[in-house]
Each structure stands twice: as structure tokens, then as C-alpha cells.
Amino acid sequence: MKKTIFAVISSLTMSSSAFAAWAPNEYRCTFDQLTADQAEGRQRWAKRWQQQNPYNITTWGGLDHNYWHSSYTLEANQAVALGYWLYPVYVDPDNMYTPWKGPGAYGTATASYTGSQIQTSVPYTFKPANIQMDGVCEPGCYTPDQKILLSDGAMGIREALESGRTDLVTLSPEASFSAVELLDNKVEHYTLDRDATKQEILTFRTRSGGALRVTTEHPLVTPDGTLKRARELGVGDSLVDRHGQADEIVSLDTKWEYTRAYNVRPVTTDLTSNIIIAQGYLNGSQRFQSEYVDEMNRMILRSNVPEVLVPAGE
Template sequence: MKLKLIVLSTAVTVLTSIAAQAQVVGVNKRCETDSLNVSQATGRNNWAKACGVISPRTHDFYVTDDYGRPRARPIYPTFIKGWDHTQGWIAPTTANASCNVPAGYFPNVTCQASCYTPDQKLLFAEGELAIFDAFTRKVSKIVTLDDDASLDNITYTVRDLKAYSESLVEVVHDILVVKTKSGGSLKVTPNHPLLLSTGQMRNAEDIQIGDSLIAESGEFDEITAIEEIEFFGKVYNVEPNSNGEHEVILNGQIVVAQGFLSGSMYYQNTGFNHVNKYLLRDTLPDDLI
């Protein structure tokens, strides 16, 4: 299904699935108190495998993507006491560490990233919805860029949602409020990827005043202010299902948030290596070259 849209008035993973609208949508949780870098996450996985906490098959899933390639940001287990998300134990990050796990703690969740405040509106198949409302209802169809979309031909398609993500607990988050010349506004965490008018995917913390976001219509909208605020609560994100035969279709991981083209949580995790690249560079209009 292809749509030509006009402007509308517009990291912990729980390994469960929830049926919604005849579509199974994964539910991911985001941990803030056990955030690891790539080296630490790799060490955690190696420790968990060596200690029998996870199986070799699970270890392979955590460190490689659907196509057998190393994940740019590995998934890794974190420990909580039963299902009390407020009680956590920080497990080792080296393979040769002790295998002793405190009584009552289990690797019930695995870590990932996520980054919209709950009031931010994304474009789903049924229209614009606050991400918290869509998450609560487990809405299963979302609008993304079409496979063949380019900077001078912004077109869209509807895809299944592979997963939502939600913070594990309410904490204080650093949030960037990005404001544009047209009056638009977008609230995201600093590591949230946004698509610029150059065709480059860039984290919000690396965007500057004077850069331009891409509006839903394809128009460029100059950034006039970037404000830093604190937000107490949970943050959310989505990951569409855009798996191709041999690799993920990158356009399928670009959604519409608050009326602007924005990267999914794929670009914060498995597809992190695509951040700062020019995803649509080959189709730049002549007047931008």
C-alpha cells in the first residue's frame, strides 16, 4: 500500500509479545540504571553465556542481527528481582567474573534504547496518535517512508510494527526540544536520530541551529532553537518491520513524528552504524549539490 501524503494537522527489552489488531507487536522496555556501552554489553553477554545464564543461541541473537552480522549495539540481559522493576542487580561485564547471582534475581529483561516523551505524536495507519496512546492500545500499523522515496520524491507506505519500547521505570531524562521556523516542535532524548534536509541521519545532540528537518510534506524546515529540559517519567519508541530478503530496508525505519521525518529505535541499536550517513544522498536535488 503506497500513500502520497500531504501535511496533516499534525535500553531493556521484555521478551514477550502482545496480540493487537490481529498483529503481534513486541513490547520492549528501556533500562536507565544498567546502561552499557558496546564493550561492556559484549562482556555481559559473554559472562552470561559462560555462566549458563543465557544459551549459546540466545547469545547469538543478542550479538548478531537477523542477517548474521554483528549488531552495532548488542542487546544484553539485565537482572531484576522477580518482576519488581525497582530492584535491580548490576551483573558483571567480563566473561571470567564470578557466576554467583544474588538470590531472587533473574535476567527477565534485555536492554535497548528509546526516546520520545509520551505526548509526542507519530503517524500511524489510522492517523496521528500520541505514542503513549498507541503503545497502550498496541496499534500495529505505522506509516514509514516508502522503499523508493527520495528527497525530491517523499512518498510513504504502511508497515507492520515490529515492536514498541517503553522505559522500565520512571526516571529523570535529559530531553532536547527542537523548534523550527514553521512553529514545529519535537521532544526527544539526545541520542534520538532525526533526518536532516541533506539526507543525513544525525542524533539530536549533534544537530545545530540552522540545520533543517524534513517535514512530512517533503519541505525543509529550519531549526531555530534547541532547548534542554528535564522530563520525569517514561520514554517510548517504535520499530517498524522493514526486513528485506538480505537486509533491513532503511527507508522503512524512518517514521513521521510531530510532522517530521525521524529515525526509529533501529537506528539507535542494530542500525547505529547508519547514523551520520547520507541515507538519501544519491537523490539530492541539483540545487543542493
Template sequence: MVWAALSPMQAQAQPILTARCTVDSLSTNAEAAARVEWARKCGTIQNVGDPTAFFDTGTSSASGGTLKDYLESDPERNPEGEGAFTGPDYLFKVNASTVLALYLSGPTYQAVDADGYFKWSRDSWRRKGRQLYPTFSTSSDITAQDNIQLFPHRTLADCMLYFDKESTQPAFTAFHVNGYCEAACYTPEQKILFSSGEVPILEAVRSLREDLITLTPDSTLDNLRLQRNSTYSYTRELRDAEQKLCIITTQSGGKLSVTLEHPVINGEGRIVQAQTLEVGDALVKADGTLDPIVDIQRTTYFGKVYNIAPVSTDLVSNILVAQGYLVGSVRFQNDEARYLNRILLYQSVPDDVLP
């Protein structure tokens, strides 16, 4: 089953499915930012048409005055956003979609672009570790059999969409934003710990399980405690694609299969990418014991991969349990990527050395 991408504005009380599409993959944040800026520019020029056709959000701008935004589509007349470059995830708000895709929360600045339209930005240090970008197809229903993937021009030279990445086949057809792409990690059979026990990630996605288990904020490497958390989002791909995986085997016979960039806790309490682990390093079990790695294989897998994030945003509560081992949520690949390679779980301070 394929899931549509929902945003917090559309579904605040249930887990959110966020799209990632390897078929339309962009390898750098610079490429993602360029796609978002292209969508903002095309949305204003093609669908707004007049720089004065803004609405005042009433929110203060860090540059002075109030923030002005543009509606690219009428949600009542065109709820599926046919022909819109920003899509329904952000309610067709051109500037809001830009900052939400590229930045963490923070002061929002406002300027005027070369075409006279208001344009928003935030401080560079508030950029997301992995930025989001829109992906397009011929239908608003990503499950439709006749839904065809579309691509912007490879150099973003125009506001056309194409049937091929080489931009040789213009798509003179209706188009829709199917979601915003980001990274994902688990193969479908990998088991994540929920309150009732381990559940394969694909089964959790299908049932929208909300009872995710994570570490408590005060957990340490020698005093791990689990808590019932809530699921904030699931990430999955729109289409099957070839994935590069690390298959990690431990001394106890455990096995963890994740993408190369997946965040994992090593024996030092440090969060690292799976691809940096070596034989002799250790994974950390949910009970705190270390399990030495005896084999690491790199392989490819054709299909979809998945990930998950809890509601809590503190770093330690974004450590969950997969296949019995401590791993990081998708936030460590996106908003909190700057914490990779840092120690998150320290040793407890003995009582006898406390003042």
C-alpha cells in the same frame, strides 16, 4: 500503565514491547556485554551445574559440529523463571540468550569456557550498535506494587543480586529477569503517524497499534512516499527516571521533543542524533519541505520515554513521521547505529540525464 517485555518467541503476531530501564542503565556496550556474560556464567554455574547437561540444537556451528545449549529453568515447572539469570524472553536458553542480546544474525561459533561449558559467539562486526542486557527485580510481575529493583554486584564479582547499586545490601530473596534493556526516545505526548492519522506514542503503546506509517524503500529527498507498514516492536522504560531531552522548534512553529540520541533526518537527507543539530539546520517534513530550526533547548524530564520499530528492516523504511517530521526508528540506535551520520535520502536523478 506499565508493560511487560515480550520477545518474538512469545508474541510473534503482535507488536513487541522491549524493556529499557534508565534506573538500571549501562552507558556502554562493553558494560552491557559484561552483564550478559555474567548472566551466562551465573546461569550455567548456579542453575545448570554440569557442563555435560546440554541439549543439542541440531544447528551447525561455524566452528564445526552442532551448537550445544543449556536450559537454565524448566519452562513447565518454573515458567516465570524464578532464580534464572536469562529470563523468559529467550526461553531460559543460556547461549541463545547471549548471542541474541549482543549480536545481529550471522554464523555462530562455539567454544568451551574456563568452567567447561559450551559458549557461543559471532563475528565482532555483527555486534549490535546498542546491545541488550537483562534487568532484575523481586517479582516476575513488573506492575506489582511490592516489586523491588535488584542489581548485580557493581564489579560483577559474584552471582548475588543487591538492593542497591553500591552492592552493600545483598538481596537474599527470589529474583526474576523483567526484561532486556535498550534505548528509548519519545516523551508520551509526541505524536507518531499511523494510518488513521497522528497518535501520541503512549496511546499507541497502550493499544498496540500495528498500522505504522513509514517511507517507502525507494523514497528520495525530493520524492517522498509514505506506505502503511506494520509495527514490529515498542520500546518503553520499566520505571520513571530523569531524561535529558532536546526540544527543537522550527520556523513553521513545529516542535519535536526527543532524547539527545534520537535519530532525526536533517535537510541533507542525513540521519543524525538530535543532540548534533544546531540552529539554522533544518528538519524534513513528511511532504519533503525543509523547516529551518530556530531554537534548540536542552532540558530534563522525569518519566518514561518510548520508541517504535517497523517490521521492515531496510533503512529507508525505518524512517517514520513524528510531530510531522522525518525521524529514524529505534533500529538506528541499536542494530543500525553504524548508519548514523550517513545520507539515507538522496536527490532523485532527473529524467533528462538518464541514458
């Protein structure tokens, strides 16, 4: 029987009992994309007014869950520990639950809920009492020019989004490093920063001549079968190419750039088919930064790793 890259995690389900995580829907995140700084401001703002309960909501223990629902707090705290901020998005239940944009939240935790900002000059619209929190989103990860694999070849992720491409290619659930199989998958949605912002970009260059440009928290597959954040890798480590081969990192440049970051999420939910190919290398999809946070850095079973890729002495 073919050995898969990722061990089967039987406890990994999409039930709310297993995850507080919410799968951000395209209409919500695309409609209300924030920068990393704005995402932090939105979350802090929402949590503050949940506690303040400005509309005197008496249910939910005196907390206003229309600002921030406590079921997302654990996931949000885990994300902060990993270096990024989830932010709430909202809908209008009095208008067929259409997305509602304009909660205060581009500034700081001290933003007023009534229509004026405290300690910031960024304008915003207050959140009416009936507007409900509908989930969480997060900023993207790839720079716009990074090419993801589609059915007819690689295309820059920004171009793919703007062209409406949904024909994403990922690893097959049966893929292994020694026998990489690809799957004609579909895009559930893309994520992107609403505005360009200053953010830290890592540029990896490999011995084969390849290059990959991502933000610091982007999940990358390594030859021992783990997913690591880009900031955890350096010169002498290796990426894994689309053929399952290790490609040594020979240089790493770190630069703050004013740009938008992008990511993509396939419709499939198993771990292996959420590995996409970007710039010819195996990367974790957006799912590994939301509902699969707990799978980051999880070792696969040693038997699933081809011996040639297991470091000597292990």
C-alpha cells in the same frame, strides 16, 4: 527511474554473519523494560558474571553465556560508544522458553548472583543456572506525548501503544525528498522504558512553528540525507518534514525530565521504510538503534538528494 532517499545497501542483511544484532521481540522487551541506568547495570552485571562463571560451566571457553552471550559484545560496545546501553533479557528453557524476569541487574556490576546485593540496596532475584540469555533490548526515545503517524492520522506514541495500534505509516521504499511517498506499514513492536527515570530531553522548535521532543540519541533525518543523533543538531540546522522540505531549527531547549521514553519498530526491514513520521518530521525507527547502528551517519549517494537540498558549494 525515481531516485530513492537511501542508497540500496546490498550488504545489509539480517544474517548473523552481517550482524551480531538481535531484533528484540515484543514479548521480551515489553515484558522486561528497564530505565537507562538500569540497562547499564544489567549489562555490567551480566558481563561480570559471564566472566566469573559462578555455576562452573565448562563450555564456551569457561564463560557463562547464559548470563551474557559474547556474540552481542561488539554491538553492545558500539551502542555504548553512541551513548546508550543494550541489556540482556532471559527465557526459561524448562518452561517452554517463556520470558524470565528477575535477574539481578537493576543495580551495579557488583551485584551478587546468589540473591544479595553488594554496594546497593535495590532488591532482586538471582538467576538460576538454567535460565538463558535470549537477546538484548534498549530503552526508548520519544517522550510519551510525541505523535506518530498512523493510518487515520497522528496519535501520541504512548496512546498508540496502549491502544494496541499497529497501523503505522512510514516512508515508502521508493520515496524521495522531491516526491515523498508514504507506506501503510505495520508495527512489529514498541519499546518503552519500564519505569520513569531522569533523562535528558531535547526540544527542537522550527521556523514553521513545529516542535519535536526526543532523547539525545534519537536518529533524525537531515536535509543532506544523513541520519544524525539529536544531540548532533542545533540552532541553524534543519529537520525534514513529511513533505521532504527542510525546516530550520530556531531554538533548542535541553532539560532533564523524569519521564519514560518510547520508540516503535515497523515490520519492514529496508532502510527507507524504517523512516517514520513523528510530530510531522522524518525520524529513524528503533531499528536504527539496534541492527542498523552502522547506518547511522551514513551518507546516501549524492545523486539521491534533490539539488535544492544540497548546501551551496558542495
